[in-house]
Amino acid sequence: MHVTPPKPREWLKTTTGIYCEPGDFHIDPTAPVDRAVITHGHGDHARPNNRHVLATDGTLAIMRARFGKEAGGQLQSAAYGERIRIGEVDITLVPAGHVLGSAQIVLEYRGSRVVVSGDYKRRPDATCAPFEPQPCDVFITEATFGLPVFRHPPDRHEIDKLLHSLRLFPERCHVIGVYALGKCQRVLTMLRDRGYHEPVYLHGALITLCDLYCAHGVDLGPVLPCAGVPPAALKGRIVLAPPGATNDRWARKLPDVVVGMASGWMRVRQRAKARGVELPLVISDHADWDELIATLEDVGAPEIWVTHGREEALVHQARLMGLRARALSIAGFEEED
């Protein structure tokens, strides 16, 4: 008797993140669960207090740094490419190119292969392993920048804008808003790559994760804490700070500030304006529209599930490409980057 294997939609549910029934685990659960598999350390993917956590070394280190004892009951690390069986499901973590430790979760169950990509990008990033396209039957993709207006310019171009401003205003302090996990370290390595080897000053909230990246072998060049440095010494310097700090009291003590911000959202002029950003740098850790489409082509999956962002436009695009596509609409994801 021939039994047709169950379709992924019958064994992967979207409750509290993505729930895999035959393995009895959740991927990036939005509330604490018994067994969690975590794609990467950003706050809307990695949350505290799961009883058991499976993730890469890098992701576990980030979770420990952020949550301390609440990182999870039991923490199990998996190397990229290592195959791990949970229940009836084989799991492999594969690089996603998003931030240090970020992984796509490859699930194999009764002949079908599903890839939960988490967040990803396709551009080179010296701070993490590059995205590896995996052939699969169902590809679950993010869509943070899933609209045709989102086309990120070349990274090099954006970093050169910062270096150019620094030459133009050698007396002004350039305070650049960056997310603490990923963007901060990426901007540092990009500056070094463009030949900037001066010390870069860090707001206190960025130091722990920079140390963590260094401990994982990422060379950030000379970085110094801002704390204790006389404001006059920061003239003509680059200071990195969390996005919320660039316009607060702390920043007002700095000399003649140029406020910058490194984010994919800087593509939207009103957003830059609303945040008082004079120097918008369109640098994103997420795939842009063209990269999302290129990725659908690269993985060659006949079926696409879209989550996390502008779902409808990408669903429509996938259908135009002749693929089956659906929006997952999982609650609990924030607008990241």
Ligand SMILES: [Zn+2]
């Ligand atoms: Zn992320």
Ligand SMILES: [Zn+2]
């Ligand atoms: Zn995300």
